[in-house]
Amino acid sequence: MKKISAICLIMSAAATGVLSGHAHAAWTPSDCGKEPSAPSLDVSTVENYNSSVDKVAAYEKAARTYNSCVAKAAAKEETAISNEAKAKMEPYQEGSAAVQKRIAGNFTKYNTELKAAAAKFSKKK
Numbered sequence: 001m002k003k004i005s006a007i008c009l010i011m012s013a014a015a016t017g018v019l020s021g022h023a024h025a026a027w028t029p030s031d032c033g034k035e036p037s038a039p040s041l042d043v044s045t046v047e048n049y050n051s052s053v054d055k056v057a058a059y060e061k062a063a064r065t066y067n068s069c070v071a072k073a074a075a076k077e078e079t080a081i082s083n084e085a086k087a088k089m090e091p092y093q094e095g096s097a098a099v100q101k102r103i104a105g106n107f108t109k110y111n112t113e114l115k116a117a118a119a120k121f122s123k124k125k
Contacts (some may be wrong), residue, residue, distance in 0.1 A: 029073035036062035 028035070039055035042048040 027074075027077075029070055032066060032069035032073060035066055038063075 036059060039052070039059050041052040041056070043052055
């Protein structure tokens with residue numbers, strides 16, 4: 001049973017990226033604690049194998065908790081950066097929209113004037 005559990009556990013961890021090794025990111029959140037260390041495995045005997053399975057299970061739980069905390073902290077930081085960027089971009093977007101509105105208004109005015117003139121000149125023929 002432990003063998004099947006270990007295989008499932010390792011496959012699950014590999015599929016979710018938990019076994020990708022110790023992260024060496026430049027940024028780490030201050031409120032998530034220390035990243036859990038990946039355990040060393042010893043599969044030389046049945047007892048050591050069973051102990052390794054238990055270590056991997058404990059590591060998976062700690063790694064998932066840590067990763068969840070990091071993801072939430074990163075999302076919070078990314079949202080703050082995004083909101084700051086939106087605020088900085090707002091004057092440029094407003095300015096661009098104002099230019100587009102003025103140009104569109106000019107063409108509307110020109111179209112109206114040119115249609116009126118065309119109608120006036122077509123009557124003179």
